[in-house]
Amino acid sequence: MPIRRDPDEIIQPFSRNNIRLPSVWWIVGIVLLVIAINISRGSFYTIEKDEVGVVTRFGKYSRATSPGLHFKIPLGVENVYPVKVDYVYKEEFGFRTKTPGIRSEYDTNTDYSDESLMLTGDLNVLDVEWIVRYKLRDPYAVLFHVRNYLKILRDVSESVVLKFIGDYTFNEVLTEKRTEINMLAKDEMQKILDSYGTGIQIVEVLLQDVNPPEPVKPAFNEVNAAKQEKEKMINEAWEVYNRQIPQAKGEALKVVSEAEGYAMERTNKAEGDAKRFLMLREEYDLAKDVTRKRLYLENLNVILEHAGKKYVVDSQEKGILPLLNLSNEK
DSSP: OOOOOOHHHHHGGGSTTTOOOOOHHHHHHHHHHHHHHHHHHHHEEEEOTTEEEEEEETTEEEEEEOSEEEEOOTTTTEEEEEEESSOOEEEEESOOEEEOSTTOEEOOSSOOHHHHEEEOTTSOEEEEEEEEEEEEOOHHIIIIIOSOHHHHHHHHHHHHHHHHHTTSOHHHHHTTTHHHHHHHHHHHHHHHHHHHTOOEEEEEEEEEEEEOOGGGHHHHHHHHHHHHHHHHHHHHHHHHHHHHHHHHHHHHHHHHHHHHHHHHHHHHHHHHHHHHHHHHHHHHHHOHHHHHHHHHHHHHHHHHHTSOSOOOOOTTOSOOHHHHOGGGOO
16 A cells, blocks of 8 residues: 655655755846846847848838948847949840859740740841849948848839840841940940839840840841852952052052153253253344354264264365275174
């Protein structure tokens, strides 16, 4: 039969006279210390140098804090959302990068044609890939003014790029108008995002790759090859033109200059002969015999210079053949 014991007998060994129970204040102190440590951990926060801290109190915007160490009310009263305001984010359209780097890897398993296929102004289809780089300029607007700023950014970008691609022809988008489209799209996107109050700053819009769709690429390449051949032939023709036309013009100018020089020489000579004749006529009128004799001697001198060998014989000589010795003449 079990022995029944009095409860006082069981408690008696633990009475104050035998063992000292811990003080209640010690227990309270330990609990308060643990609570204080947890509170201190949730009260201090650090904002990095490229960030701005957005503080909310009971879910409502309270203030913005700069980089450094700061205090907030713990226990969920205040919450902090750090936003990188100096970091340049990037959104890709028509493609996705899996692994960035020197040799980037791209996602080839997903079809992004719903973003990239666009109609040009001359009713041709292009496969356009582009990127948008942006900053979060206003953290408050990004967090509280719009619900999903990233979706708004993507929708606006697709709409704006589609609009400007439709304003240009197929060849313009492929060649000389790409830089112009980049600038126009950037300005238009910024204007729309500012009107929505998103707090986003567009840094750059850049068309990456612009190609015809895959089914028409062979035909497009053939057309491009024909155009390049045409341009090559035109350039070769211009090369021949630029080489031969200036040469012909130079030769023509040379002939003209020689003719003008000859005409001037003949004119000057004729004028000189005319003046010489007039002067000679004046001298002749003053002294006819002397002038006539002088003219005779001058002309004779000119003739004798071209006569070769000269023989002077007596005017009374009857036969001069033996003197000439014609057999030795060569």
